[in-house]
Amino acid sequence: MKNNIKQRRGFRFAPALVALVIGICAGGVYAAHAADAKGGDLGKLHASAGVACAMCHVDAKHPAPVPMEKCLGCHGDTRKLAEKTANVKPRNPHENRHYGTEADCNICHHQHKKSENFCLPCHQPFNFDVP
Amino acid sequence: MDQDTPQHEKEMDSYTQEVLERGVSRRSFLSRTALGAAGVGLLGVAGLGTKKAEAAQGTEALEFAKSSDGGATLSFLPKPNPISDKEIKTTLTFDVIVVGAGASGVPAALSAAENGAKVAVIQKHPMPISQGNTGSGIDLATSEKAGIEALVAKLMADNNHRCNPALLRQWAYNSGEAVRWVINRAKQAGSPVVDQGTGPQHGIAKVNGYTLNYVTSFFGPKPYTAGDGMRHLAKTAEKAGVKFFFNMPAQQLVQSKSGEVVGVIAKGRDGKYTKFLAKKGVILATGDYQNNEAMCNYFIPDLKHFGRKQMDRTGDGFAMAYWAGGVIEPIGHTKMLHDFDAGPASMCDMPFLAVNREGKRFVNETVDMSLFNNYLRDAKNAGHYSQIFDANYMTQAAKWPGKLVPPEGLKNYMPDDPSPKKGVFDSLINTHVADTLEELARKLEIDPKNFVASVKRYNEVVASGKDSDFGKPADRLIPVLQAPFYGIHRRVRVSTICSGILVNENHQALDADGKPIKGLYAIGNLGGGFYGGVDYPLTVFGLSLGRCYTFGYLTGKHVAKL
């Protein structure tokens, strides 16, 4: 037992180190996002429509993660959305076997980086243009 | 160590002993690392002077998991941030909490409810989600005991003898009952599931001369799968009183001061937390971690370039069990990679000429499709290959094991053919026909020049009657000469990873001392000890789902009765 405690000590420094690394990464990620936003993605579209950062992120200086409910607050129920896209070919992207009509918007529609076609890696014929 | 060794550890089976010794757990790191060079090495890399290191010594517990030799920080297993009671929107109390509504979680929940427990299922997705069609069990009443033991021995060998035989036996002796129960309960909710019996298991109807019979649940045909099956089963479970909470990923376990797991905290779509308290136990059934890239790179780097068949399996259950003191099986996890969709499943193991993405032959084609991934791990091939045959395949391959689908039937797998498709996923079929080899190569997305050269060389080998390139038996050599030419472009992707958390025969997680963690259970692919080979064995067709159902059924019952 005594031995165990001694062994533990050797690694107590780890949190400090980890915090440092996270600090650096976080800085980098933030910078990258800021650059992308200027590149004309959905985040920019929102901003140009008068949606201020804080309307999604609560506090612009310390942006909180955005839960999907925020999207729905303005854009409405995803079931309605699925009805609107029912005739999109080759299939309705908003109703599928994996999530029904409740896929998280953010799996495809990104705000601060390029949006992606989440279906594509598995279903190669589903070549949607994702705004 | 000697005098500290608890009595039960001395009686431990060799599998458990091995995982305790080499698996990844909080304690294994803390006790093993600082001892020797590994610890010193890390200090050096960190560039921290002794003084700083000493200054940091006062800081409390580690933020990330560590590899068992202490050499790597496992960023994919971050320590959960404490969630204060203030942040909890609602607290709900049940007897049993099941985390994950898949092939093991839904049966566990229903089984617990049928045994009198008040049960909640917390599910990450908007509905129960699982995959696959076939799940299997042994029909005890009509199987010889020697046959059952012979099959267990065969599975041990398939697993490179790196599994816990007690868990294999538990599947063997309980799976018939469990799979039959799943079929019955899913039917109650209107599922078209059928028992295919021993039919699909003809290869193991006799093992070492002993007779076996099987219960084989088939949730199908596609697009109906075990996912739909679990949704049907969940309806039966709801009727039995199970409460489902969807869009609610579990975030962290709640532990008492003594370490007992007493609940789970989950996060809703509104970003708010709900605390679920469990009077009897928490059953983790969150599946594998195939979508956690860093975790895959650490435990099973072979998967780096392969596509994934599942989504949102980020190893949440692993992180939760790890921080509760559980032990993850050592590096070298078991993988399952298939493609049953591009062409007929019954032809996937037939030893036609196979070429990789460069159009080159790469393997003795008598190797099973489920093992081809080992030859296609590089970034370029990334699991892609094509099976090639010519107009005469129906006669020339007639005697091979497997089942040939005639040209008319192959159209069902051809995206370029206008015929309506049945029993397949339209977006995953990838079979082609062409009048020239060049055109076929184009359709299969392979280099035509290499391809034509490979076919020419293969035909020479066939004509010589001896496969001097790969040693395939002479009766598996048929030429590719007569148009039309056929190709099935398969792309094996990760179906699942089936290594997990160390558990005992009650599926209760063990800590690094080999002691059961009170209140914590792990089933399905999150549960360890059942496999161990490089690849998942296809000896028993549907073993994976069969095991998930069986251990869900048994664990639900066990925890409910506590």
Ligand SMILES: Cc1cc2nc3c(=O)[nH]c(=O)nc-3n(C[C@H](O)[C@H](O)[C@H](O)COP(=O)(O)OP(=O)(O)OC[C@H]3O[C@@H](n4cnc5c(N)ncnc54)[C@H](O)[C@@H]3O)c2cc1C
């Ligand atoms: C395409 C495909 C075909 C297959 N075919 C077969 C077959 O025919 N026969 C066979 O035996 N096996 C087959 N398999 C393998 C088999 O499907 C799996 O081994 C089995 O589904 C695993 O069951 P599980 O309960 O461990 O996980 P899953 O069935 O994957 O369920 C895990 C559940 O946990 C949920 N979850 C994850 N994280 C959290 C969290 N933090 N909080 C709450 N919930 C969470 C997920 O939403 C998911 O629903 C196939 C696999 C694939 C991908």
